[in-house]
Amino acid sequence: MRDSSFFEHVYEVVRLIPPGRVTSYGAIAEYLGIRGSARMVGWAMNAAHGQVTNVPAHRVVNRKGLLTGKHHFGSPALMQQLLESEGVRVDEDQVTDFAVHFWNPATELKIA
DNA sequence: TTGCTGACCGACG
DNA sequence: CCGTCGGCCAGCA
Numbered sequence: 001m002r003d004s005s006f007f008e009h010v011y012e013v014v015r016l017i018p019p020g021r022v023t024s025y026g027a028i029a030e031y032l033g034i035r036g037s038a039r040m041v042g043w044a045m046n047a048a049h050g051q052v053t054n055v056p057a058h059r060v061v062n063r064k065g066l067l068t069g070k071h072h073f074g075s076p077a078l079m080q081q082l083l084e085s086e087g088v089r090v091d092e093d094q095v096t097d098f099a100v101h102f103w104n105p106a107t108e109l110k111i112a
Numbered sequence: 113t114t115g116c117t118g119a120c121c122g123a124c125g
Numbered sequence: 126c127c128g129t130c131g132g133c134c135a136g137c138a
Contacts, residue, residue: 005135006134006135007135029133034133034134035133036132036133036134037132037133037134037135038133039132039133039134039135040133040134040135043134043135043136044135047136
């Protein structure tokens with residue numbers, strides 16, 4: 001890591017998100033040490049969706065658990081569909097039991 | 113180099 | 126509940 005842009009760091013973390021789990025842009029940003037710059041994380045996703053990278057961006061939602069980036073999946077319903085197929089219930093563009101499905105890299109990866 | 117933008121976040125009124 | 130503002134940083138014209 002640190003050879004490529006910080007996008008690579010973001011991609012790595014996102015790829016580490018287990019199926020059926022979700023995290024927030026801010027959590028990833030904080031893990032990368034750019035806490036105030038959660039925007040960059042979302043922006044990295046924007047750059048990732050067109051790349052060959054296997055980045056499960058659908059597992060990344062905002063702080064409230066809202067699927068803010070669903071409009072960037074080609075189809076607004078795709079993100080929710082992907083999440084539900086992994087066992088994550090989504091209601092009103094919001095992840096239900098967000099706290100349960102929440103996966104914090106700063107915590108999960110720290111233990112390991 | 114400057115200036116604008118962005119899949120955010122938190123605070124304020 | 127809604128709109129607005131500041132901050133944070135990287136990419137691009």
